[in-house]
Amino acid sequence: MDSDEGPWFLDPLSWLGLSQGALIWLAMSLYISPEIAWISFACGGLIGFFIWLTALGYQRFTVARFTLYGIALNGILSLISGWLAFG
Secondary structure (H helix, E strand, O other): OOOOOOOHHHOHHHHHHHHHHHHHHHHHHHHOOOOOHHHHHHHHHHHHHHHHHHHHHOOOHHHHHHHHHHHHHHHHHHHHHHHHHHO
C-alpha cells in the first residue's frame, strides 16, 4: 500500500480502476447482447491502460494495481462472451 493512502476499499479511484471494464462489459451485455460483449475488452482495456498510466504518473500505485486487476477481470468476462459467441 502507498504510504499516503488509506485502505484500497475506501479509495474511489481504486474502485474505478477495478470496476471500469466490468461495467463496460455489463452495459454491453444488457443493452446489446452477451454474445457481442466480448468486444468490450478493446474499450475497457484501452480505458484501463490510460487510467493505469495516469495512476503511475501521480504515483498512486494502489490505483494502478487495481486497474490492472480490472483489466484482467474485463478480459475474463470478455472471454466468457467470446465463448458464447464463437463456441
